[in-house]
Amino acid sequence: MYSDQINIDGLQYCRWDRAYFEQLRNSGLNGVHVTLVYHENARETLTRFAQWQRLFELNSDLIMPVLDANDLREAKRQGRVGIFFGAQNCSPIDDEIGLISVMRQLGLLIMQLTYNNQSLLATGCYEQDDSGVTRFGKQAIEEMNRVGMIIDMSHSAERSTLDAIDLSSRPICISHANPSVHHQALRNKSDAVLKAMTERGGLLGFSLYPFHLPDGSQCTLDAFCSMIADCAERYGVDRLAIGSDLCQNQPQSVLDWMRNGRWSKAMDFGEGSASNAGWPDALPWFPDSSGFKNIYSGLIEKGFSESETAKILGGNWLSFLESGTRPA
Amino acid sequence: MYSDQINIDGLQYCRWDRAYFEQLRNSGLNGVHVTLVYHENARETLTRFAQWQRLFELNSDLIMPVLDANDLREAKRQGRVGIFFGAQNCSPIDDEIGLISVMRQLGLLIMQLTYNNQSLLATGCYEQDDSGVTRFGKQAIEEMNRVGMIIDMSHSAERSTLDAIDLSSRPICISHANPSVHHQALRNKSDAVLKAMTERGGLLGFSLYPFHLPDGSQCTLDAFCSMIADCAERYGVDRLAIGSDLCQNQPQSVLDWMRNGRWSKAMDFGEGSASNAGWPDALPWFPDSSGFKNIYSGLIEKGFSESETAKILGGNWLSFLESGTRPA
Numbered sequence: 071m072y073s074d075q076i077n078i079d080g081l082q083y084c085r086w087d088r089a090y091f092e093q094l095r096n097s098g099l100n101g102v103h104v105t106l107v108y109h110e111n112a113r114e115t116l117t118r119f120a121q122w123q124r125l126f127e128l129n130s131d132l133i134m135p136v137l138d139a140n141d142l143r144e145a146k147r148q149g150r151v152g153i154f155f156g157a158q159n160c161s162p163i164d165d166e167i168g169l170i171s172v173m174r175q176l177g178l179l180i181m182q183l184t185y186n187n188q189s190l191l192a193t194g195c196y197e198q199d200d201s202g203v204t205r206f207g208k209q210a211i212e213e214m215n216r217v218g219m220i221i222d223m224s225h226s227a228e229r230s231t232l233d234a235i236d237l238s239s240r241p242i243c244i245s246h247a248n249p250s251v252h253h254q255a256l257r258n259k260s261d262a263v264l265k266a267m268t269e270r271g272g273l274l275g276f277s278l279y280p281f282h283l284p285d286g287s288q289c290t291l292d293a294f295c296s297m298i299a300d301c302a303e304r305y306g307v308d309r310l311a312i313g314s315d316l317c318q319n320q321p322q323s324v325l326d327w328m329r330n331g332r333w334s335k336a337m338d339f340g341e342g343s344a345s346n347a348g349w350p351d352a353l354p355w356f357p358d359s360s361g362f363k364n365i366y367s368g369l370i371e372k373g374f375s376e377s378e379t380a381k382i383l384g385g386n387w388l389s390f391l392e393s394g395t396r397p398a
Numbered sequence: 399m400y401s402d403q404i405n406i407d408g409l410q411y412c413r414w415d416r417a418y419f420e421q422l423r424n425s426g427l428n429g430v431h432v433t434l435v436y437h438e439n440a441r442e443t444l445t446r447f448a449q450w451q452r453l454f455e456l457n458s459d460l461i462m463p464v465l466d467a468n469d470l471r472e473a474k475r476q477g478r479v480g481i482f483f484g485a486q487n488c489s490p491i492d493d494e495i496g497l498i499s500v501m502r503q504l505g506l507l508i509m510q511l512t513y514n515n516q517s518l519l520a521t522g523c524y525e526q527d528d529s530g531v532t533r534f535g536k537q538a539i540e541e542m543n544r545v546g547m548i549i550d551m552s553h554s555a556e557r558s559t560l561d562a563i564d565l566s567s568r569p570i571c572i573s574h575a576n577p578s579v580h581h582q583a584l585r586n587k588s589d590a591v592l593k594a595m596t597e598r599g600g601l602l603g604f605s606l607y608p609f610h611l612p613d614g615s616q617c618t619l620d621a622f623c624s625m626i627a628d629c630a631e632r633y634g635v636d637r638l639a640i641g642s643d644l645c646q647n648q649p650q651s652v653l654d655w656m657r658n659g660r661w662s663k664a665m666d667f668g669e670g671s672a673s674n675a676g677w678p679d680a681l682p683w684f685p686d687s688s689g690f691k692n693i694y695s696g697l698i699e700k701g702f703s704e705s706e707t708a709k710i711l712g713g714n715w716l717s718f719l720e721s722g723t724r725p726a
Contacts, residue, residue: 113441119503120496168448175447175504 071376072366076100076146078384079359080275080313081156081224081246083108083328085320086125091132094151097359100384101142101152103245103313106178108158108185109331112169115162119176122153137177139392154391156180156222156245160191160210167206170213179395180220180245183207183234184227186340187333192223192230195256196340200227203234215239218395223267224257224275224313231263240394241271246313248277252297253284257341261304268305273390275313276301278361280350281341282315287351295368298382307378311386312365317349318358325349399704400694404428404474406712407687408603408641409484409552409574411436411656413648414453419460422479425687428712429470429480431573431641434506436486436513437659440497443490447504450481465505467720482719484508484550484573488519488538495534498541507723508548508573511535511562512555514668515661520551520558523584528555531562543567548722551595552585552603552641559591568722569599574641576605580625581612585669589632596633601718603641604629606689608678609669610643615679623696626710635706639714640693645677646686653677 078101084090086104094102106118126135134145136154145152155178162178163169173181183192183203191207193200203211211234214221221242223231234242244267250258257277264274276298283289284297301310317324325348329340339347355364362383369379406429412418414432422430434446454463462473464482473480483506490506491497501509511520511531519535521528531539539562542549549570551559562570572595578586585605592602604626611617612625629638645652653676657668667675683692690711697707 112444116440116444116497116500117494119500120494123499123503124496166445166448168452169444171451172444172447172504175451176500177503 072363072379072383073098075380076142076384076388077362078142078311078387079103079316079362080243080273080311080387081105081277082314082316082318082359083320083324084316084318088129088132090319091129091151094359095132095149097362099151099359099362100146101136101154101387103156103180103387104153105158106155107162108328109161109333111161112164112166112173115157115173115178122155126153135177136179138395139388142388142391154179156182156220158182158225159185160189163210165190165206167209167213170210170219171217174217174219178219179391180222180243181214182222182225183210184230185225192234193227194225195227197227200229202229203237207234208237211237212239216398218397220391220394228260228263231259232266235263235266235270235272239398241273241390242267243273243275243390243394245273245275246277246279246282246315247274248282248297249301252300253282255282255341257282264301264305268309271309273309273311273386274301274305275311275387277313277315278353278356279315279317280353283353287353289353291355291364291368292372295365295372298369299372299374302374302378307374307381308386310382311390312362312383314356314359314361316356316359320349322348400691400707400711401426403708404470404712404716405690406470406639406715407431407644407690408571408601408639408715409433409605410642410644410646410687411648411652412644412646416457416460418647419457419479422687423460423477425690427479427687427690428474429464429482429715431484431508431715432481433486434483435490436656437489437661439489440492440494440501443485443501443506450483454481463505464507466723467716470716470719482507484510484548486510486553487513488517491538493518493534495537495541498538498547499545502545502547506547507719508550508571509542510550510553511538512558513553520562521555522553523555525555528557530557531565535562536565539565544726546723546725548719556588556591559587560594563591563594563598563600567726569601569718570595571601571603571718571722573601573603574605574607574610574643575602576610576625577629580628581610583610583669585610592629592633596637599637601637601639601714602629602633603639603715605641605643606681606684607643607645608681611681615681617681619683619692619696620700623693623700626697627700627702630702630706635702635709636714638710639718640690640711642684642687642689644684644687648677650676
């Protein structure tokens with residue numbers, strides 16, 4: 071049953087307040103991979119951690135910080151939602167290799183090597199040319215492997231992602247994206263990437279952000295679950311999870327920040343366009359975190375067993391975190 | 399016996415390298431309160447943590463990080479030296495209350511509210527006027543109490559120190575200074591301060607920095623131990639410890655940095671003078687950490703029991719850390 075499972079959303083960036091945390095707990099989610107930063111540098115990342123420590127202090131009945139997989143089991147037992155942090159970009163480490171272990175100690179369990187653009191570590195999925203993992207990137211991967219910080223290539227380009235899969239001694243993840251074969255988009259991933267990643271034990275989190283889905287906001291629950299069923303055949307059910315990319319209650323300014331950071335004078339519309347610059351409409355069957363229950367039902371209907379839904383909706387994230395965040 | 403005790407130096411700022419760590423381990427010290435920063439701001443403090451994590455990685459046979467008192471017992475068992483961090487100034491938190499818990503999570507167990515000068519939190523011992531703990535300082539004390547970060551007033555002025563003792567719900571420390579009654583100096587502490595602090599369970603670490611001692615570099619071991627014996631009568635043996643202020647192998651540039659930071663255009667000579675600007679000569683009986691053994695012998699000679707020397711040379715720091723770093 072859904073409520074017996076450990077349910078984990080592998081990517082959210084919502085407006086974090088008490089009302090949202092109440093909704094989160096009521097949704098039956100036990101853990102959320104929270105995006106701590108998009109473009110914030112090391113100093114700004116400290117402020118984000120500080121803001122979260124205040125949120126933990128004020129909402130300790132609803133949420134708790136997760137530093138390892140056991141904290142998620144504890145959160146489930148206590149009826150709280152475990153929060154674990156990731157960065158969507160490598161901006162928190164500035165240009166300093168030593169900040170990887172420092173940020174890891176603060177609880178940054180996951181870091182993307184790049185966010186759409188070229189970074190100091192690798193190439194993003196919106197660049198025209200992908201020069202692969204950089205000199206600094208190679209050292210950063212080794213250091214992330216050492217300290218147990220999970221590499222996430224959700225917003226990275228193809229060659230860079232294949233490089234990272236090869237270079238990393240530990241499985242990597244794509245926390246929130248879908249297969250290009252189901253919907254062609256710069257942010258979605260080729261079969262070659264997904265095959266290489268999953269063969270090495272990596273994890274794919276299916277995104278519910280309409281721009282990543284066939285038919286966008288009209289994508290049906292059935293189509294979404296068919297995509298999962300197809301990937302279960304291609305890559306194995308143990309390699310699949312959910313990373314909803316839910317950005318609930320966020321104003322347009324946050325979307326602009328995600329897309330433009332401080333790097334662009336011209337407005338960059340990301341996956342949208344000048345005439346379609348706003349947040350996409352939410353999927354009717356995934357209006358918020360409570361949509362996880364609908365996915366559970368959809369998967370059961372699609373023929374998945376209880377134990378398979380338990381893996382896809384949280385169990386796989388739990389074991390991936392367990393092995394991926396253990397220091398080498 | 400000296401080698402059976404847990405021996406802790408409550409303040410050092412040496413040139414940290416492998417040769418020094420070998421000497422440290424051979425000295426019989428099991429724990430050292432390391433000054434992480436003097437004037438470094440939040441961002442720069444991250445680099446200091448990163449440098450230390452690299453030192454831990456490269457010298458894991460000799461040293462280990464200490465996040466609570468048990469780590470010191472573990473260090474003793476393993477024959478390594480436990481390192482716990484303090485800041486001599488409140489610069490690591492910039493102007494941000496939330497950075498107290500962030501820095502605490504990184505292992506900053508101790509923080510001075512001010513270093514000689516006025517800070518955002520309190521007044522330093524070199525200022526002409528002492529306006530006491532500031533508005534921000536009051537909140538910072540409360541937050542340090544909450545997260546278990548120990549307040550150190552070694553470089554603070556009289557009224558500010560008395561304020562902090564009153565405002566803090568937990569005992570505070572003066573990690574490295576001596577009683578003014580034994581040697582008059584801006585950095586030494588009045589009987590009123592030491593009485594108020596120790597009555598509330600606070601800890602005084604005796605300094606071996608010659609400027610803090612009667613007769614400076616000529617201070618005898620006997621005179622040093624007499625000072626401890628006098629304080630044991632005044633404040634009780636449970637409230638006494640050592641904070642040597644050892645700055646071994648540090649060049650003049652580091653002394654200049656300690657004294658001048660970035661705040662002074664004119665050269666500030668601290669406890670020295672234009673004609674005496676350098677490091678003072680080391681005490682012959684405390685040339686380096688091995689001098690702890692001499693203090694042990696001196697205390698025994700002065701009539702202290704084995705259990706009393708064990709307290710003064712480490713046991714008191716251990717229990718102070720144990721209670722002081724536990725979150726409220």
